[in-house]
Amino acid sequence: MWIEGQVVSRQDWSDKLFSLRIKADIGDFIAGQFIKLSQVVDDKRIGRAYSLVNPPGTDYIEILAVAVNDGQLSPNLQALEVGDSIDVATKATGFMTLDELPKNEQKGKHLWFIATGTAVGPFISMMATNEPWQSYDKVILVYGVREVQDLAYLQLLKQFEVDHPEQFKLVLSVTREPFADAFNQRIPELVVNGELESKTGININSSDSQVMLCGNPGMISEMQQLLTDKGLVKNLRRAPGQITVEKYW
Numbered sequence: 430m431w432i433e434g435q436v437v438s439r440q441d442w443s444d445k446l447f448s449l450r451i452k453a454d455i456g457d458f459i460a461g462q463f464i465k466l467s468q469v470v471d472d473k474r475i476g477r478a479y480s481l482v483n484p485p486g487t488d489y490i491e492i493l494a495v496a497v498n499d500g501q502l503s504p505n506l507q508a509l510e511v512g513d514s515i516d517v518a519t520k521a522t523g524f525m526t527l528d529e530l531p532k533n534e535q536k537g538k539h540l541w542f543i544a545t546g547t548a549v550g551p552f553i554s555m556m557a558t559n560e561p562w563q564s565y566d567k568v569i570l571v572y573g574v575r576e577v578q579d580l581a582y583l584q585l586l587k588q589f590e591v592d593h594p595e596q597f598k599l600v601l602s603v604t605r606e607p608f609a610d611a612f613n614q615r616i617p618e619l620v621v622n623g624e625l626e627s628k629t630g631i632n633i634n635s636s637d638s639q640v641m642l643c644g645n646p647g648m649i650s651e652m653q654q655l656l657t658d659k660g661l662v663k664n665l666r667r668a669p670g671q672i673t674v675e676k677y678w
């Protein structure tokens with residue numbers, strides 16, 4: 430069930446937010462999936478899910494995590510140094526992947542990735558593959574954080590803009606301080622006031638849109654309601670739709 434992984438590098442984005450690169454042979458996975466990391470704390474095994482930021486085919490795994498105040502595992506992960514060991518599940522899992530989305534005429538042409546905080550990670554993994562660029566006319570990442578320092582991987586996101594200038598749109602929301610390149614409201618507010626659609630020039634509707642929501646459960650619930658009001662429905666294997674969600678807690 431668990432293999433020993435070794436931290437090969439780390440990056441600190443703020444005093445709470447960090448990325449770890451870990452050498453661990455977990456075999457194949459699909460972009461968007463998560464891996465469990467684990468430690469035995471006071472004789473009790475604690476295992477938690479972390480989305481993979483790296484795309485398939487890399488010889489390491491990478492996670493983006495926030496140290497939750499009084500959390501059981503995440504502060505310990507934040508304390509790991511290069512060379513330290515951490516238990517890693519043998520296989521990644523999860524269904525928030527592009528191959529679970531409808532094919533053919535139900536596919537839609539605009540793929541919306543909507544993330545708060547660390548949930549930008551799985552979308553970065555997907556965008557580092559060919560899949561979204563080959564399958565959709567437009568790919569829009571809406572990324573909401575509290576403060577500017579919480580905008581992890583911003584350089585890489587700007588590189589996607591350079592690499593896919595016609596296809597990719599990056600929309601940032603920074604809610605607790607002003608930032609020139611970002612909206613200052615929460616993501617659902619940007620849907621309600623129409624700013625998201627006007628900034629991107631793209632309408633959200635049931636025939637054109639596929640929407641993946643990941644991260645804060647409050648954001649996901651509010652967005653699901655707003656999207657339902659626009660006629661979108663949850664995507665299920667037995668009944669294709671336009672909304673896919675992954676709540677982090």
Ligand SMILES: Cc1cc2nc3c(=O)[nH]c(=O)nc-3n(C[C@H](O)[C@H](O)[C@H](O)COP(=O)(O)OP(=O)(O)OC[C@H]3O[C@@H](n4cnc5c(N)ncnc54)[C@H](O)[C@@H]3O)c2cc1C
Pocket residue numbers: 463477478479480481492493494495497499500501502503504523546547548550675676677678
């Ligand atoms: C499918 C899936 C994928 C996940 N991927 C990631 C990831 O890529 N990066 C990541 O940091 N976390 C991710 N999480 C959350 C992660 O599994 C842990 O819950 C988190 O690290 C807290 O664990 P803990 O033991 O420190 O806290 P616990 O002692 O278990 O406390 C949990 C509480 O912390 C808060 N919380 C949990 N996760 C977050 C978070 N990411 N942001 C804000 N508050 C949170 C909630 O209030 C929750 O009730 C994911 C969860 C799921 C279900």
Ligand SMILES: NC(=O)c1ccc[n+]([C@@H]2O[C@H](COP(=O)([O-])OP(=O)(O)OC[C@H]3O[C@@H](n4cnc5c(N)ncnc54)[C@H](OP(=O)(O)O)[C@@H]3O)[C@@H](O)[C@H]2O)c1
Pocket residue numbers: 445495496497498545546547573574575579602603604605615616617645646647648649651
């Ligand atoms: N210094 C610290 O102690 C510190 C700092 C950062 C993080 N943390 C820890 O890290 C955890 C995660 O913080 P995070 O910043 O990564 O994630 P987060 O709390 O989910 O915030 C990320 C973004 O989501 C927004 N949001 C929150 N609830 C929402 C809702 N119901 N609907 C729509 N948008 C919503 C936030 O807006 P708002 O700004 O309006 O809430 C913010 O823009 C915290 O729970 C805390 O434990 C601690």
